[in-house]
Every structure is written in C-alpha cells, then in structure tokens.
Amino acid sequence: MPDPVLRVCSLYPDVMNIYADRGNLLVLERRSAWRGIEVRITPAGFGDRIDPDAHDLFYLGGGQDRDQALCARDLVDTKRDALHAAADRGALVLGICGGFQLLGHVYELGDEEIPGLGLVDLRTVRSDGPRLIGNVAIEVELDPGEPRVLAGFENHGGRTHLGTGERALGRVLRGHGNDGRSGEEGVRRDGVIGTYLHGPLLPKNTWFADWLIARATGADLAPLDDRFEDAAHASARVAAGVPASGRAN
Amino acid sequence: MIGPKLAAARAAGALSRRAGRGGTSLPGKVLLRLEPEAIATLSSRLPQGSVAISATNGKTTTAAIVAAILARAEGRVVHNVQGANMAGGVASALLDASHGTRIDGEIGLFEVDEFWLDRVAPQLRPRALLLGNLFRDQLDRYGELETIADRWAAVLDRLPGTRLVLNADDPLVADLGLGRDDPLYFGVEDDAVALAHLPHASDSKHCRRCGTPLAYDAVYVGHLGRWHCPRGDSSRPAPAVTAANIRLDGTRGAQLLLRTPAGDAEVRLGLPGLYNVYNALGAAALALALGISLDDIVAGLEEVRAAFGRAETVQIDGHELAILLVKNPTGANEVLRTLALEAGEIDLLAVLNDNVADGRDVSWIWDADLELLAGSVRRVVCSGTRAPELALRLKYAGIEPERIEVIDDLEAGLDAALAGAGDRLYAMPTYTAMLALRELLARRGSTAGMFT
Numbered sequence: 245m246p247d248p249v250l251r252v253c254s255l256y257p258d259v260m261n262i263y264a265d266r267g268n269l270l271v272l273e274r275r276s277a278w279r280g281i282e283v284r285i286t287p288a289g290f291g292d293r294i295d296p297d298a299h300d301l302f303y304l305g306g307g308q309d310r311d312q313a314l315c316a317r318d319l320v321d322t323k324r325d326a327l328h329a330a331a332d333r334g335a336l337v338l339g340i341c342g343g344f345q346l347l348g349h350v351y352e353l354g355d356e357e358i359p360g361l362g363l364v365d366l367r368t369v370r371s372d373g374p375r376l377i378g379n380v381a382i383e384v385e386l387d388p389g390e391p392r393v394l395a396g397f398e399n400h401g402g403r404t405h406l407g408t409g410e411r412a413l414g415r416v417l418r419g420h421g422n423d424g425r426s427g428e429e430g431v432r433r434d435g436v437i438g439t440y441l442h443g444p445l446l447p448k449n450t451w452f453a454d455w456l457i458a459r460a461t462g463a464d465l466a467p468l469d470d471r472f473e474d475a476a477h478a479s480a481r482v483a484a485g486v487p488a489s490g491r492a493n
Numbered sequence: 494m495i496g497p498k499l500a501a502a503r504a505a506g507a508l509s510r511r512a513g514r515g516g517t518s519l520p521g522k523v524l525l526r527l528e529p530e531a532i533a534t535l536s537s538r539l540p541q542g543s544v545a546i547s548a549t550n551g552k553t554t555t556a557a558i559v560a561a562i563l564a565r566a567e568g569r570v571v572h573n574v575q576g577a578n579m580a581g582g583v584a585s586a587l588l589d590a591s592h593g594t595r596i597d598g599e600i601g602l603f604e605v606d607e608f609w610l611d612r613v614a615p616q617l618r619p620r621a622l623l624l625g626n627l628f629r630d631q632l633d634r635y636g637e638l639e640t641i642a643d644r645w646a647a648v649l650d651r652l653p654g655t656r657l658v659l660n661a662d663d664p665l666v667a668d669l670g671l672g673r674d675d676p677l678y679f680g681v682e683d684d685a686v687a688l689a690h691l692p693h694a695s696d697s698k699h700c701r702r703c704g705t706p707l708a709y710d711a712v713y714v715g716h717l718g719r720w721h722c723p724r725g726d727s728s729r730p731a732p733a734v735t736a737a738n739i740r741l742d743g744t745r746g747a748q749l750l751l752r753t754p755a756g757d758a759e760v761r762l763g764l765p766g767l768y769n770v771y772n773a774l775g776a777a778a779l780a781l782a783l784g785i786s787l788d789d790i791v792a793g794l795e796e797v798r799a800a801f802g803r804a805e806t807v808q809i810d811g812h813e814l815a816i817l818l819v820k821n822p823t824g825a826n827e828v829l830r831t832l833a834l835e836a837g838e839i840d841l842l843a844v845l846n847d848n849v850a851d852g853r854d855v856s857w858i859w860d861a862d863l864e865l866l867a868g869s870v871r872r873v874v875c876s877g878t879r880a881p882e883l884a885l886r887l888k889y890a891g892i893e894p895e896r897i898e899v900i901d902d903l904e905a906g907l908d909a910a911l912a913g914a915g916d917r918l919y920a921m922p923t924y925t926a927m928l929a930l931r932e933l934l935a936r937r938g939s940t941a942g943m944f945t
Contacts (some may be wrong), residue, residue: 266693274889308639
C-alpha cells in the first residue's frame with residue numbers, strides 16, 4: 245500500500261485569504277505531516293486550469309468584494325466544469341466565507357450579480373441591514389449519530405438562503421448563521437462543504453481538520469498530542485458562549 | 494455661547510474620573526453632544542492652525558515625533574496624546590487647553606482614527622494632513638481597505654485648502670494625491686532593507702485604476718514599496734522626502750540619511766525598526782510642509798524615545814522589559830522582524846485580548862508571520878482573553894510546545910515570564926493588553942512619564 249498523500253488545490257491563495265485562510269492550510273499541512281502523510285498544496289490562480297482528478301481537497305477562502313467578484317468570473321470561466329467533476333467523484337470542496345457564497349448560484353449585490361459555481365443550491369443576497377459579525381458556534385453531524393461543535397467567527401454582509409432539499413452544515417448554537425434567522429449555518433452536500441466560520445476554522449476545530457484529512461486520504465489517523473488544540477477549541481467555544489467541551493446544548 | 498457648555502463637559506469629566514473611570518475622551522464626547530461644532534469652534538482659535546495625522550499603523554508614534562518638532566519650532570502644542578483619536582478625544586484635548594475664549598497653545602496636532610477622519614477633519618480644516626498607510630486591521634470594526642480609501646478620498650474633497658502629505662510607497666494612499674495641488678510625498682529608497690517578496694499579509698496589491706496586480710521593484714513593509722502598475726495605469730509618485738542608507742539596530746533604534754528639498758541630514762532615531770523609519774519620514778515631511786527648518790526637524794526626530802507601549806522599555810524586578818504593541822498582521826510582522834534582529838534566544842510575554850478595541854476577531858494572528866520567531870524563542874508565556882489560541886498559533890509557527898506556557902491571567906503571566914527571564918524580557922501585547930500591562934507596571938512603580 246502506498247504512503248498516503250493529501251493533495252490540496254488552493255484556489256486564489258493570493259487574494260481569497262482575507263480572514264487568515266492560510267491558517268486553515270497550515271493546520272492541514274502540519275497535522276498531516278506529523279502523521280507521516282505527505283501534503284502537496286497546489287495553488288490555482290486566475291486563468292489556471294485545474295485537473296479534477298489531481299486533488300483530494302479544493303480550498304476556497306474569502307476575499308475583499310472586488311477580489312471576490314474577479315475570482316467569481318474566473319471560476320465560472322475556467323474552473324467550473326473541473327470542480328463539478330471533482331465534486332461528482334466525491335472530492336472535498338471546502339468554501340469559507342466568500343468561498344462559501346461562491347459555491348452557490350449567485351451573489352446579488354444590489355444591481356450587480358456575481359455568478360457562482362452552482363455546486364450547491366443556494367443564493368446569497370447582500371442585505372442593507374448590518375453585517376453579521378461575531379463569535380459563533382454550530383452543531384454539526386458529519387457522521388450520522390456523532391454531533392460535534394464547530395466554533396469560529398463570522399463577518400458577512402450577505403444573507404445566504406438554501407434551496408429546498410439542500411442541507412445546512414449545522415445548526416446555530418450561538419451567533420447569526422446563514423441569514424441571521426433560519427438557525428442554519430453553512431451547507432453540506434457530500435464532499436462539498438461551505439461555512440461562514442473563519443477564525444480561521446481549522447485551527448479552532450482541529451477535529452474537523454482531521455475529519456477532512458481522513459476522508460481525503462482514506463488513512464487511519466494516529467492520535468496527536470492535542471493539548472494546545474483542545475484548549476484553543478475550548479477558548480473559541482467559550483468566546484461564542486457555549487460550554488468548553490462536550491455537546492453544547 | 495460655547496462657554497457654559499465647556500464647563501458642563503469638564504464637570505462630566507471630573508465626575509467620571511472620581512468614579513474611577515479613566516475616560517480621556519469622555520468630556521469631549523459630552524461637549525460634542527452639547528455643541529456638535531465644538532472642534533471647529535475651539536480649533537479655529539489656534540493662532541497657527543492645526544495639523545492632522547491618520548494611518549492604520551504608526552499614528553501615535555508619528556504624532557509624538559511631530560509634537561517634539563513642533564514644540565521646538567512653534568511653541569505650545571495642543572495634542573491628543575495616548576491615542577484618544579476619535580472625535581471625543583480630539584474635542585477633549587481642545588477642551589483641556591481652552592480657558593474662556595482663549596486657547597492655551599500655538600498649534601494643534603491631532604492623530605485621528607482612520608474611520609473618524611471624515612467626521613473630524615472637516616471641522617479641523619488642518620493646514621496639513623499626513624496620511625501614512627492603510628493596512629488590514631480589525632475587519633470586524635473597520636471593514637475592507639478599499640472602503641476606507643474611498644471614505645478618505647471623499648473627505649479630501651471637503652478639504653481644498655489642506656496640504657496633503659502622503660506616503661508614496663503605499664499605493665492606496667499615494668493614489669489620493671492624484672488631481673490635488675502639490676501633495677508632498679515621502680518614501681523609502683534603500684534596497685538594502687527590502688524584503689525578498691510581498692509578505693502574506695499584504696493587501697493593496699492591485700492597481701486602483703485597472704485592477705492589474707502591481708509590480709514591485711522593492712518591498713519594504715507589508716505592501717509598502719516601490720511599485721508600479723505593469724500596464725502603466727499608475728505608479729509610485731517620486732517622493733520629495735526620502736530615507737536612504739538605513740541601518741537598523743534591533744529593538745534599540747535606527748539610523749538613516751534623511752533627504753529633503755531643504756537639504757540632507759544624517760538622523761539617529763531612538764525608535765526601532767523600518768516601520769519607525771516610515772513614521773519619522775512622515776513626521777519630517779509634515780514638518781517640512783509647515784515650513785519648519787531642517788535643524789528643528791532633525792533635533793525633534795532624535796529627541797523622541799519610544800513611549801506608550803510602542804517599543805517602550807521599562808525596568809522591573811531587575812529586568813529590562815521592552816513593550817512592543819501589536820494590533821494587526823503588518824504591525825505585528827514589523828515587530829517580529831525587529832525581534833528577529835535581537836541576538837540569541839529571547840524571552841517573551843505574548844498577550845492576546847479580544848476586547849472591542851483589540852478587535853473581537855482574533856483571526857489576524859494567523860496572517861502575522863509568527864514563523865519569524867521559530868528558532869529564536871527561549872521561552873514564551875501566553876496570556877490574555879484568547880491566550881490558548883495564541884499558544885496554538887505559536888506551536889504551528891514552529892515553536893516547540895515545551896517552550897510555550899499558557900497563563901490566561903495577565904498579572905500571573907507577567908510574574909511567570911519575569912521569573913524565568915534573563916536580563917531582558919519582551920512583551921508583545923494587543924491594545925487593551927498593553928493598557929492593562931502598563932497599568933500593572935505603573936502600580937509596581939515601573940513606568941515613567943506618560944501614563945497617568
């Protein structure tokens with residue numbers, strides 16, 4: 245059996261990185277390397293074609309409005325088909341904040357419509373209301389019967405609405421979530437996962453980083469000394485107003 | 494009549510101080526509620542008018558340098574010290590200096606929060622306005638950089654008589670001078686201090702005209718450098734005031750050759766790091782815009798020592814403690830670059846708070862290049878409201894977990910850090926952590942001067 249390899253495609257790392265998205269990649273990199281899993285991170289920028297079979301995880305972070313609009317057009321022009329093919333074969337596509345919005349059909353910004361990848365059935369509308377900002381905790385069930393907590397920080401002007409039949413990533417324990425009302429946060433359809441949680445997400449929730457690594461590589465992950473990781477997760481949960489450990493309700 | 498309102502605002506301030514709430518800006522806030530145009534009314538009484546400074550990073554230090562220069566050249570300065578830089582803080586400084594219909598000062602010097610410039614500057618109508626830089630900072634509070642740049646551009650339209658002093662090395666800031674009469678540009682011109690490439694946390698990387706990624710001949714701090722649009726739609730204006738032959742001396746100071754239209758001068762700064770060279774350049778350019786002599790400028794530059802948590806050094810329990818405020822990725826990177834110049838392994842107290850003034854969102858620690866510390870930290874104590882997350886960041890930056898200790902409580906953290914430290918300890922606090930740390934040190938009789 246060959247040594248496991250985690251192949252990550254990092255989409256627009258130079259511009260879609262506003263909420264410390266690099267921390268997410270660093271956590272994937274370190275936690276894989278500590279277990280002897282080789283990590284190959286391939287950046288894909290404007291105009292670059294991507295090979296749907298060459299990567300196990302496609303990562304798309306958030307950017308400033310103007311950068312996000314530029315990326316949206318490039319995604320639709322040069323990468324949409326490949327990302328659909330990758331999602332269809334069960335590869336992971338992780339979209340965070342602006343990246344989450346781009347997974348859907350469209351982001352309506354007043355008169356402007358920013359196109360999305362259409363990997364999931366959702367649309368986002370920029371609200372005249374206040375930005376939804378603050379610490380946030382959600383309960384997710386990535387594997388049936390195993391509810392876990394993700395904690396992070398959200399900061400978005402858009403309100404995201406899921407189509408009927410589309411499932412949220414989790415339910416809001418504390419914070420605003422997709423639209424500030426539905427109690428839903430993020431989206432999940434098999435390997436396609438979107439969320440507004442940054443902070444960044446994976447350092448605050450290394451259990452989720454491990455879930456992604458395990459699913460992407462099929463490897464059995466050896467446990468690590470996670471004292472610092474557990475304390476950081478607890479700190480983020482407490483900041484959001486949920487208990488430091490255990491189920492949160 | 495503004496007189497009775499001044500008295501009422503002063504009384505509110507005195508009441509708040511007696512109640513044990515610091516509130517430097519409270520009397521000013523009260524005054525502005527009673528008299529929304531108070532900043533305009535009071536500042537118009539200053540015989541030499543006012544100057545204003547805004548930037549993401551370096552406002553307080555730049556203002557301190559300008560204050561030293563103005564004190565020599567112009568006499569008594571009305572100045573909002575200690576970073577009380579929203580409208581209330583500016584109004585408080587003016588209120589403090591006012592006596593009846595008179596103001597006790599020759600010239601006003603105001604650092605203004607980048608988000609408050611559009612509310613404060615039109616009232617001040619400053620003779621000169623220094624805009625230093627725009628970096629990614631507290632996205633939960635300030636929003637995106639382009640938004641702030643747009644707000645600045647709008648406020649400049651309302652200040653036709655103000656001489657602009659602009660950082661040529663910051664594309665967003667330099668752009669604000671287009672179409673203006675005679676902006677005075679400053680910038681660094683020394684390839685020896687350039688970085689190998691744009692740091693991760695740099696933001697303003699695209700031409701504001703056409704959106705093309707900018708090309709750099711040299712990168713100095715964050716996205717500051719010698720830049721141009723490869724399509725030719727914009728480029729760095731040639732600065733009239735420059736720094737060359739820069740020599741950085743760790744956390745202790747820096748030297749530079751200051752070049753100006755009024756002549757050149759060798760300057761020995763008591764402030765460390767390339768970021769302080771920028772602060773010194775901006776201050777010198779602002780003073781030149783006021784017609785102050787080069788001799789006064791150089792004397793002011795050399796006189797200023799680090800203060801109020803900006804590379805300030807104090808004595809405590811037989812140790813030297815250097816306090817290096819960090820607020821955002823680029824500011825932190827410059828502090829880290831400066832620390833990396835220190836010889837040997839350092840002892841560090843790193844304090845991360847998430848109060849409103851720090852930014853509730855602590856994501857930014859993952860954008861700062863804490864990797865610069867790997868291999869140069871003997872021991873680090875992490876404290877503050879989000880200490881565990883800072884500790885985790887350090888672990889992933891490559892510092893061995895055995896060297897990292899988490900003590901949430903600041904006072905206990907300080908004691909532990911001191912107990913294990915050699916002669917010199919470095920503290921790297923966020924804003925409210927810096928205030929708390931200085932208060933602790935003041936209680937122990939360690940800080941000198943400015944903290945009251």
